[in-house]
Amino acid sequence: MGQTVRFGVSMTEDLLTELDDWIARKGYPNRSEAIRQIVRAFVSEAKWEQGIGNVCGAFTVIYNHHNHDVAHELTHLQHKFGDIIVCTTHVHMDEARCLEVVILKGDVNQIKTFLEAAAGFKSLASVSPSFVSI
Ligand code: NI
Incomplete structure (x- = not known):
């Protein structure tokens, strides 16, 4: 964290x-806090798109x-x-369905490669993965 300017x-x-x-x-307390959040989200998204830096987040999948x-x-x-996998949580939803959450942290390009590979699964559903720059 740098000095506030x-x-x-x-x-x-x-x-x-x-x-x-x-x-x-949104309920932000003031413009400064709102603009900080907007800029953080913008920078995080830009780094994701450009493949720069490290990110963390979760991949969630439901399958039979x-x-x-x-x-x-x-x-x-x-x-x-x-x-790049921090941990995985597996929940037996019912007799057939499993929900699995994979927490990932690391190089954005490695995480993109993981997500591309996982996109090919014949899952029942997957939650849109969301990652932030760290
Ligand atoms: Ni299961």
């Missing part, structure tokens, strides 16, 4: 009104455990990418 920003009244309305809806191919592929993938 103040700077001025100019914008039209209309745009400022839109910003203040958004801040009120009677489909042994999926269970096997998921285990195989986790062994292959062990250096």
Whole structure:
């Protein structure tokens, strides 16, 4: 964390009104906190798109455990990418369905490769993965 620096920003009244309305809806305590969050999200997304730096986040998948191919592929993938996997949680949802959450941390390009490989699974559903720069 660096030193906090103040700077001025100019914008039209209309745009400022839109910003203040958004801040009120989101419940941010002030413009500075809102703008910090906006910039962090923008920088994080830009780094993700450009493949820069490290990220952390989760990949969530629901699959039918009677489909042994999926269970096997998921285990195989986790062994292959062990250096970027922090931990995995497996929940037996019911007699057929399993939910698995894989927490990942590391190089953004390695994590993208993991997600591309996992996208090919014949899962029942997967939650949109979300990663942030660290
Ligand atoms: Ni299970």
